[in-house]
Amino acid sequence: MGSTKSPLLLVFDGRGIYCPVGDFYIDPWRKVERAVVTHAHSDHARPGMGHYWVCQDNVPLMQHRLGGKIGITGVPYGQTFFLNGVKLSFHPAGHIPGSAQVRVEYKGEVWVAAGDYKVEADGLTPAFEPVKCHTFITESTFGLPIYRWKPQAMIAEQLNSWWAQNQADGRTTVLAGYSLGKIQRLLQLLDPDIGPIYTHGTVAATNRVMEDNGWKLKATIPVSQVKDKEDLRRGIVLCSPAALGSAWMRKLEPLEAGMASGWNALRGIRRRAGMDKGFILSDHADWPSLLTAIAATEAERVFVTHGSTEILARFLNEQGLEAYPAKTEFEGESMNQKADEETIELDPAEATHTNLGQPNKLGDQLATEDQSQSQTTALV
Amino acid sequence: MKQFAQLVDELDATSKTNAKVAAVVRYFASVPDEDKLWCIALLTGKRPKRTINTTLMRLWAAELGMVEPWLFETCYHTVGDLAETIAILLPPPTAPEPIGLSQVMMTLIILDKADEDTKKATLVGLWQRTEPDERFVLNKLITGGFRIGVSEKLVVKALGQYLGKDADLLTHRLMGKWEPTKTTFDRLLLDENAADALSRPYPFMLAYPLEQSVDTLGPITDWQAEWKWDGIRCQIIVRQGQLFVWSRGEELLTDKFPEFLGLKDSLPDGTVIDGELLGFQDGKPLPFQVLQTRIMRKNVSAKHQKECPIRILAYDVLEQEGRDLRDQPLKVRRQILESLLDQARVDAVMDLSPVVAFESWEMLSSLRDQSRDYVAEGFMLKRHDSQYETGRKKGSWHKWKVDPYTIDAVMLYAQAGHGRRANLFTDFTFAVWDGDLLVPFAKAYSGLTDKELVEVDAFVKKNTKEKFGPVRSVNPELVFELAFEGINKSTRHKCGVAVRFPRIVRWRRDKLPTQADTLDMLKLLASQTSEPAIADNQLG
Known part of the structure; x- marks a missing residue:
């Protein structure tokens, strides 16, 4: 054949x-x-x-x-x-x-x-x-x-303990990933018992489309609706990589920024990206x-x-x-x-x-x- | 090893000095003394000699990872770092087990005399019990070239915080020759021990480049001006009838320069002199390359001694009759140095580095323009009242270098960088015109901003003509202004000239490749310098 x-x-x-x-x-x-x-x-x-x-x-x-x-x-x-x-x-x-x-x-x-x-x-x-x-x-x-990925359960552990540590240090956690796919997967891995989960506008829009069409996603709050800065420091903000380093992000200081991508498997790339933490997670x-x-x-x-x-x-x-x-x-x-x-x-x-x-x-x-x-x- | 790998990771993750210091302090607090000692040694660049060569490492890693050599090499070109390639290419550990840094280092050192099978079994065993992050550090310790992004100063600061001790004192304790296998943490840092101190140099005092206008430095009577020589900064130590010559990189050079041996008799006991080691002939310094050729040789033959006669031009005296003079003002130290050299019979190999007399900053400035005629890089300006301090301190010493040569050149080849620049085309070869041909003459890595690097990287990927392994030839479209410190005729380089310290000054987006400079122009510059051509036989 x-x-x-x-x-x-x-x-x-x-x-x-x-x-x-x-x-x-x-x-x-x-x-x-x-x-x-x-x-x-x-x-x-x-x-x-x-x-x-x-x-x-x-x-x-x-x-x-x-x-x-x-x-x-x-x-x-x-x-x-x-x-x-x-x-x-x-x-x-x-x-x-x-x-x-x-x-x-x-x-x-x-x-x-x-x-x-x-x-x-x-x-x-x-x-x-x-x-x-x-x-x-x-x-x-x-x-x-x-390129050999670790099981995503392990990445979930890394993500959640990083978030918890930032929270203990009084810093807002900012996590970036592609707004379609990666972010929703990250959301799956986050432990909502740690604190509130916030979203950047692009992410919120994509999430809404998915929720309207039957996908079950964990509860999130648009970051624009946060009134108290203290709440922000307990929480994690999901955004697209394009938002990293933007004026929008600077308003969230003090913060720790991380990004999830398969390219983070390479040290040179992790270092160049200039973020605090690079998680190795790929779709x-x-x-x-x-x-x-x-x-x-x-x-x-x-x-x-x-x-x-x-x-x-x-x-x-x-x-x-x-x-x-x-x-x-x-x-x-x-x-x-x-x-x-x-x-x-x-x-x-x-x-x-x-x-x-x-x-x-x-x-x-x-x-x-x-x-x-x-x-x-x-x-x- | 887990803790050390984590430390490396933490040091890598931040550019903030305080965070780095805190990470080192945390490490010190979490490991036994023997691991601390090794950590200090490794972070300050003291690495035991390599016991496994990288060819074998590649071979065993490819075998254990079950990949063909070509695929291994492809991975290496993507990662840009051998240690990292092996660390992440190998399957996860089959028998993970904790192992201390000191234990790892001792295991590696013992391999020096082992046969190949033992080496292989040992290394494969280590790979199979460690996670990728530990493996990476392990491999780095074997291959060398470990740049962790911490200065010795930072390590000392952390150590000072951890031990509650003065940093200058600790810097001095860490100078010179000590080996983690032959001392202990307590003995190195805490005990007073004369035997260790015999060869120990003082921390070098360094200068910041002069960034302000020279006439803002105040009255010229406050300042001493000396030529800034382009050789090897070193300390000459005579103690208890023994001679030690240390480079600024804390390399013991005594054996490379048998000419200096007589100094142990002609200089009085308990003398430490700071000076510049230069190739020296017919009353003037030789270009640095001549000296470099000689240093690179393992054994110094009579031929090399003849081709590159050497001399130390003394700048300063740090110890006299065993007394530490560093807190004396320069003016006093200079007098001591002059009378010391006046009385000692050292003329054959040592001389004072002359103080340059000047009556105004304008006069000194115009003298500086002639630096190249003196085979100097410019001036050193030192306050008469300056103490000899540890490391680089603002305000009392300045280096005032002559403006570099610059030339516009076309990018011809690009290669991916390493470390932070891995996977990004950042290492470039530049060419100038020889008729209607572009002739490569220099490689340069530094000088562009991160943003420009990304832009040039994209250009390279879009404009690749040919790939030669990791190197790509690109369409000759981009023009860059390059600066370099020196230029010489060279029979070793195809283009006929060799430049020293080439780097990128700026991207000339305003220029077309046809507007780049010519080889004739470079040759003209080379012929204007009064130095002899470097011939093949000298470079061996």
Whole structure:
């Protein structure tokens, strides 16, 4: 099965992961007609697509990020749907709430584009589910053996004892993480018996969307509603990394600031970030889980995107798999956490000003913008 | 080890001196004396010699971590630090067990004479019983190059707080040659012990750069001006018929300079002189590189002695007939120094560093412009009434260096840094024009702000032309102004010149690469300096 002679079901062109038979894209970064999107982070869910297909749980998050006017279809996990005769379904990726792997099947050949994923269950989003396939498209953000996560229970312990210590020292605790996904996961790990949990505006807005759509989150208070500074020093304030070091944050002094990210595994990064504490917590798979997840798909061929593409591909080749690095625009040496967050914190208002309903113009634009980039990446 | 790893982490996590001092005090209070002693030794740069080489460490770590060598190297380039790479690449400990710092150090020292199998078994055993944070410190202790971001002054301050003792006294106790294996915490810091004191140098007095305008220093009659020589600051100690030559880095240099041996007879017992050690020929200093070449040699041959004759230019006297003179004013010490050198027969290897006579600050200022003709870096300005203090004290001594050379150069290569700069392209190679070719001539690491570094890092990632292992060649687009202290012709460098202490002054966003300087310009500067070219045979 999965003969390399058959034309490729999915290819990487200048706009995204393209399915020529079904004429749709997965996680396109240029404007296209049909976009199947794995999750609502802004490097995967870009504005301006003709229509979006996402997993059902992701619909409110997409609308929150990209505006309520986008054309969008939600499909529950595991349920199949067809685009131009190609069979698709979404399966839990465990990355952030609403995240999904995309299973694509045509004439018996099965490909899975995993998007971003993590293997440890976080209790917020259905746990990653290995999907058997012939060809697997994996991410590799943390695709080096130096990345090995500790169980999140251990990180919870670190977080809570840090908070308790700051409280004892009379300092406000400020904890930063991506406002979609990471923050809600951190919230899960915090012990509300220690003190009140506050939120920065961006975080509060995302939390509200999730609560309105059935996610059960621990009680939080918008920091703007705090009257007594003493309460603040007992509490923990959740914010996005972009808020670190801002004028907003300085008003919370005296404080201790921490951030949770997988990049904190590296000492140089922890030190450069200039915060008091760097917790190692990621919503991406670490090295051992990448290998387990890839093996569990039983795929014969693997395309590696986003991160250590060449390294993981070479490693898999040495393990006897047919593996190739693939270039995508969600690839990056994106260790500059603040810069990442800024791209993710796209202003939803701005995102709605797209050329929806003007397909011709959109088409023209594509034709002129993408001529240089439209060659298909040579795969074999 | 857990406590020491935590200390390293705490020291790393804060830039506030008081928080660092508090962390060291907490550490002292929580561990036995033998661990305290090792901690002091390690934090003040006293590291036992390496007993396991890094090639073997890599090999064993790759094996234990079950990764191929290429993957190990890839990880290393990402992490930017070998000790850290190994610490986090290895699987979690199979048999975690506490182990004290002193025990770790003794275990490592004993390995010196062990065979490879024993070394491997020992190290792997240590890795398997320690968590990544402990492993990191452990590996650092083996590989060396441990920069924890604490000064000796800070350690002494913490020690002073912990013991309730005067910091200057403790600084003096920690000077010179002592080894944690051969002394105890009590003996080093608390007992009066003459045997230890014999070779012990005094803490060097240092100067801050002169930042204000020179004429704000007040009447010129309050000040002594001396040339600031570019050599090795050192202390020459003669006590009980023995000679000790200490560098400012507290390295014992006595054996490297057999020429000085006679000083133990020609200088009276109980003498300590502060001076500059220089390569010296035909009545003037040699460029620093010549001296450096000689120091780097393990054994000093007659050839080296001939190629780099040496001399000490004496600045100050700290001890006479066994009496500590440091609380005497400079004026008095200078008189003692002059009469001492007048009477002693030391001419062959030692001379007074001359005091420069001047009648006004303007006059001194114009003399300073000629510093390079004297092979000096500028002036030292010292108050006549200054005591010889411990370390750097504001107000009484200033270094007033000549303005550096500057040149506009194009960035050609970039490499990721280490430590705080790991994963960030911060180490750059710069080039100037030779016709229509860009010729690399200097590497520089420092001078940009953190914000600029991030910007340049992004540029490098977007403009990479080729990757050579960790090094990338980039599109030659960015222009930087570089400063350097000296320039010499060199047959060892492809471009034909070698610059000393190159660093980035500013990013010239206003300049195009075509507006950068030329190699001819560098060569002209090099030929203007009166120093001899450094030939290959000298650099060996």
